[in-house]
Amino acid sequence: MTLVIDAGGTYLRAEIHRHDRVVKTLKEKSSAFGLASWIETIIKEHKDIKTICISYAGQVKNGVIISAPNIKVDIHEIKNYFKEKYDITLFIENDLNCAVLAESVYLEEDDVCAIYVGTGLGLGVVSSGRLITGFSGVATELGHIPYKKAPFICGCGKNNCIELFASGSALDKWKKHKNIDSKLTLEELKETSEFSEIYEEFEVALLYAISTAITLFNPKVVVLGGGVIESNPQLESIIASKIKEYAMPVALNGVKIIKTKLKNAPIVGALMLKGLR
Ligand SMILES: [Zn+2]
Incomplete structure (x- = not known):
């Protein structure tokens, strides 16, 4: 069986797959558990899990978690940890990288930017x-490009990230x-004159972020x-x-801007990691 996890900034969601069928789903608040210890509670109950695929809302390199602004990291070397302790093969990649891999395959396109506005503001690029x-x-890491100072500190440690204006x-x-x-x-903020400034700031920052991705990639x-x-x-038509x-x-010429048609692109992409390496 394969355990697929969408480790987001707000929720950890898991699906247990047997022969490409989902046999169980689980959900936990990201603030409640460290990722590795949550996985351990699952694999102790489901001993025939042999592979774990994780879409991760943070920075990852070669199976090692580098940082995660919104998730509790209990084990950084997570790939080695599960291999050595449980003989389970684990694949982990940034959530937007998983999403864009899935979108690129689904759309049959080689040049795709996936931009997700959720807890944070994320970008994955297939070029x-x-x-x-x-x-x-x-x-x-589109959400953390310098934009302007905010009265808050971002999860990355800076106070001028564009994510501090354009994210949930x-x-x-x-x-x-x-x-x-x-x-x-968001719509109520827009329509209420004394609060509409928050909406305007959000919209402008989001347009800056998306246009930066288009101009760069x-x-x-x-x-x-x-x-x-x-x-x-x-927001799509705006x-x-x-x-x-x-x-x-010239970068915008011919670009299609669409909403995702996939139900959960990060999960689809995480499952694709099995075939990638
Ligand atoms: Zn930041």
């Missing part, structure tokens, strides 16, 4: 058919900072996903209509 990972596995956690932080009801949706397709996009489907005010025209 000329190759996943871009960088020297230490932290390339394409940023919206929560700004609502708290301005003493606004935390339940107000010249993709054929930009795939949007993540919780904030899913719960605000109007982005498509306004992006030309931001991105370099």
